[in-house]
Amino acid sequence: MEKKPILILGATSSIAQASAAAFARRGYPLYLAARDQEELTRIATDLSIRYEIPIFCGYFDAEAISVHQAFFTKVLTETQGLSGVVQVFGYLSATAPGKQQEEDLKTITINFTGAVSLLNLCADYFAQQQTGFIIGVSSVAGDRGRQSNYIYGAAKGALSLYLQGLRNKLYSQNVRVITIKPGFVDTRMMFGRPGIFLAASPDYIGERIARSIKTQRDIIYLPGFWRYIMLIIKLIPEKIFKRLNL
Amino acid sequence: MTNTIQPLSGWNHYPIQPCKIIRPERYRELQAQPSCIARGQGRSYGDAALNTKGAVLLTERLNRLLAFDKHAGILQAEAGITLAEILAVIVPHGWFLSVTPGTQFTSLGGCIAADVHGKNHHHAGSFGNFILNFELILAGNTRLICSPTENADAFWATIGGMGLTGIIGTATIKLMPLPSTQMAVKSIAAANLEQIFTLLADPVYDDTYTVAWIDTLATGSNLGKGIIMTAHHLPAGESITTVKTFNRKLTIPTICPDGLLNKYTSKLFNAFYYRQQLRNTITIVNYPQYFYPLDSIAHWNRLYGKKGFVQYQCVIPEQHSFVAIKALLEKLTQAGYPSFLGVLKRFGASNPGLLSFPMSGYTLALDIPLKDQALFHLLDALDAIVLQYAGRVYLAKDARLKPDIFRAMYPNYPHWLKQKQLLDPENHFTSSLAERLQIGY
Numbered sequence: 001m002e003k004k005p006i007l008i009l010g011a012t013s014s015i016a017q018a019s020a021a022a023f024a025r026r027g028y029p030l031y032l033a034a035r036d037q038e039e040l041t042r043i044a045t046d047l048s049i050r051y052e053i054p055i056f057c058g059y060f061d062a063e064a065i066s067v068h069q070a071f072f073t074k075v076l077t078e079t080q081g082l083s084g085v086v087q088v089f090g091y092l093s094a095t096a097p098g099k100q101q102e103e104d105l106k107t108i109t110i111n112f113t114g115a116v117s118l119l120n121l122c123a124d125y126f127a128q129q130q131t132g133f134i135i136g137v138s139s140v141a142g143d144r145g146r147q148s149n150y151i152y153g154a155a156k157g158a159l160s161l162y163l164q165g166l167r168n169k170l171y172s173q174n175v176r177v178i179t180i181k182p183g184f185v186d187t188r189m190m191f192g193r194p195g196i197f198l199a200a201s202p203d204y205i206g207e208r209i210a211r212s213i214k215t216q217r218d219i220i221y222l223p224g225f226w227r228y229i230m231l232i233i234k235l236i237p238e239k240i241f242k243r244l245n246l
Numbered sequence: 247m248t249n250t251i252q253p254l255s256g257w258n259h260y261p262i263q264p265c266k267i268i269r270p271e272r273y274r275e276l277q278a279q280p281s282c283i284a285r286g287q288g289r290s291y292g293d294a295a296l297n298t299k300g301a302v303l304l305t306e307r308l309n310r311l312l313a314f315d316k317h318a319g320i321l322q323a324e325a326g327i328t329l330a331e332i333l334a335v336i337v338p339h340g341w342f343l344s345v346t347p348g349t350q351f352t353s354l355g356g357c358i359a360a361d362v363h364g365k366n367h368h369h370a371g372s373f374g375n376f377i378l379n380f381e382l383i384l385a386g387n388t389r390l391i392c393s394p395t396e397n398a399d400a401f402w403a404t405i406g407g408m409g410l411t412g413i414i415g416t417a418t419i420k421l422m423p424l425p426s427t428q429m430a431v432k433s434i435a436a437a438n439l440e441q442i443f444t445l446l447a448d449p450v451y452d453d454t455y456t457v458a459w460i461d462t463l464a465t466g467s468n469l470g471k472g473i474i475m476t477a478h479h480l481p482a483g484e485s486i487t488t489v490k491t492f493n494r495k496l497t498i499p500t501i502c503p504d505g506l507l508n509k510y511t512s513k514l515f516n517a518f519y520y521r522q523q524l525r526n527t528i529t530i531v532n533y534p535q536y537f538y539p540l541d542s543i544a545h546w547n548r549l550y551g552k553k554g555f556v557q558y559q560c561v562i563p564e565q566h567s568f569v570a571i572k573a574l575l576e577k578l579t580q581a582g583y584p585s586f587l588g589v590l591k592r593f594g595a596s597n598p599g600l601l602s603f604p605m606s607g608y609t610l611a612l613d614i615p616l617k618d619q620a621l622f623h624l625l626d627a628l629d630a631i632v633l634q635y636a637g638r639v640y641l642a643k644d645a646r647l648k649p650d651i652f653r654a655m656y657p658n659y660p661h662w663l664k665q666k667q668l669l670d671p672e673n674h675f676t677s678s679l680a681e682r683l684q685i686g687y
Contacts, residue, residue: 050311
C-alpha cells in the first residue's frame with residue numbers, strides 16, 4: 001500500500017531535517033511546513049533528490065494561531081490524507097535586555113500554545129481516521145524548573161503534559177502519541193554553549209524519532225541516558241533543589 | 247548564530263590552533279566575516295582551514311543537493327556536502343565522480359579550493375576540470391556565479407585558491423558514467439625507482455587509474471622499490487558477485503601512544519604490504535575498497551599519536567622527475583625518517599587554475615610522523631631539491647612551507663594576487679596558511 005505523507009512542523013530546524021530524512025529513507029512522502037520558504041525549498045529539493053519521494057511544502061507560522069485551521073485544511077487537501085505528524089518547532093529566547101516579557105510570552109506561544117493549537121486539529125483528524133501518529137518534540141528542560149531556563153522549561157513541561165493527556169484520550173481511537181525528550185543536541189540552539197560534549201547529533205535524534213513509530217514506547221528520552229539524569233534531577237528534594245545553581 | 251572558540255587542526259593534528267568557529271545552518275547565513283576562512287570537513291593536512299585572527303566558517307550543515315540531471319550526469323549541491331553523500335546518490339544511477347581524492351569524507355567546496363586530484367590525473371586532470379560553475383560569496387554578501395566562460399578569471403583563481411578568493415557556496419559538477427561498481431585491480435612489482443618510472447611511463451602497463459606505492463625504507467640498489475597498482479572500472483556485465491568485501495568498521499581510539507609508527511613498525515608494515523599486494527595479481531574489488539581504503543578505519547590519523555604527522559607532497563616536471571625524486575628519497579632514507587605512505591604518481595597536463603597544484607610530471611607523497619623539530623629541517627632540505635628542479639609542494643598538505651619558497655614554487659602567484667585583490671580588496675578571506683605564507687597582501 002502507498003504510504004501517506006507525514007507532516008513535519010518546523011521543518012527547517014536541524015532535528016526536523018534529520019527526522020524528515022529518516023522518514024524519507026523509509027519511503028514516506030513528506031509535507032514540510034515552516035516560515036523560511038527559501039530554506040524550505042532547498043531542504044525539499046535535497047530530500048526529493050536523495051530519496052526520490054514526493055515532497056509538499058507550505059508556509060506555517062506557529063505563532064499565527066488564527067490561520068492554523070486554514071493551514072491544516074490546505075495540507076489535507078494537497079496530500080489527501082496523512083499518516084502522521086511530527087511537531088518539531090520550538091523557540092529558545094536569546095537574552096535580550098529590556099524585552100524579557102515579550103520574549104517569555106513568545107516562548108510560551110511557540111512552544112506550547114502554538115503546538116496545542118495545531119496538534120488539536122491533527123488529533124481530531126487522526127481520531128476520525130482511527131489511525132495515525134502524533135510525535136511531539138518536547139525537552140528534558142520540561143521535567144523540572146531551573147533558574148537558567150524555566151520559561152522554556154515551563155512551556156515544554158506543559159507540552160509534555162498536553163501530549164500525555166492526548167495520548168490517554170486518543171488511545172481508544174488507535175492513534176499513537178509519542179513524546180520525544182531530547183537532551184543536548186548539536187543544533188543552532190546549543191552550538192557553542194558549554195556542555196556540548198554531551199550533545200547528540202541531529203541525525204541520531206532524527207533516526208530515533210523515525211524508529212519510534214515502530215516501538216511501543218510513549219515517552220522517549222534521547223539519548224536514552226537522559227532518562228536517568230532527569231530521574232535524579234527530579235528526585236532531588238525541593239528544599240535542596242531551590243539552593244542549587246543548575 | 248552563536249560562535250565558540252575551540253582548538254582546531256587539520257586532519258594531521260598539526261598545528262593545533264584556537265579558532266573562533268561559526269556554523270551557519272541556513273544558506274543565507276553563509277556570509278563573509280572581516281577575517282574568515284570556510285572549512286568543510288577539515289581533511290586538509292595543515293593550517294589551510296584554520297584562522298586564529300578571525301573566524302572559521304563551518305560549512306558542514308550546508309550540504310543540500312539542489313539538482314541532479316540523471317541523463318546528463320550533472321549535479322548541483324551546496325559546497326558543504328561530502329563526496330560520500332554525493333556518491334550515495336549518483337552511483338545507483340550509474341554515475342561516478344570524474345575525479346576523486348583518496349577519501350570520500352571531504353567536502354565538495356574543499357575539493358574545489360584544493361583542486362584535488364585522483365589516480366586518474368594523467369588522463370582526466372584534476373577536480374577543477376569538471377566544475378561547470380559555482381557560486382562565490384564575497385564580502386558584503388555579493389554572490390558571483392563563476393564558470394570557465396562567466397567570470398572566468400575569478401573561476402580559475404578559486405580553483406586551487408585555498409578558499410582565499412571567497413566562500414564557495416554551491417557548485418555544479420560534471421559526473422562520469424559508471425559501468426559497474428566493481429574495479430579490476432592489478433599489481434606489478436618493481437625492484438627499484440628506475441623500474442617504477444619505466445613502468446609508469448609505459449602505455450602497456452597503464453590503466454584508467456595508475457599509482458605506485460614506494461617502500462621509502464629501501465636503500466641502495468633497492469631505492470624506490472615498490473608496486474605499481476593499476477585499475478579500471480569493470481565493464482557492465484562483467485561484474486561478479488563473490489567480491490571480497492570489508493564490512494569491518496575499525497576505529498582508532500583517541501588515546502594512541504606516541505611513537506607507535508616508528509622505523510621498526512614501518513619496516514614491518516612495508517614488508518607485509520609488499521607481499522600482500524603481490525599475492526593476487528588481478529583482483530576484483532568494490533569501488534570504495536579501491537578508492538577509499540583508509541575510510542574504513544575511522545580516525546586513522548590518531549595512529550600517529552598526539553604530536554600528529556605531516557604530509558609532504560610535491561610534483562616535479564617530467565624532464566627532471568627521476569633525478570629529483572631519487573634525490574628526495576635518498577635524502578629521506580639518509581635522515582632515517584620512516585614514512586608509511588610513499589606514493590608516486592604520474593600527472594597529466596595542468597589546468598588554468600592559478601594556484602592549482604598539479605602539473606605535467608610526477609608527484610611524490612609522504613606521510614611522516616612528527617616526532618621532533620628536526621623533521622622540519624629535513625623538509626626544508628626537500629623543498630630545496632623540489633625548487634632546484636622547478637617543482638612545487640601541495641598547499642592542501644602543507645603546514646610548514648616558507649613565504650619566499652612558496653613564491654618561487656608558484657610562479658603564477660602575482661597573477662592570482664591580482665584576481666584576489668579584485669575579488670577581495672580588503673582581504674576578508676584569509677587563513678593561518680595564508681598568514682604563514684603571506685598570501686593575499
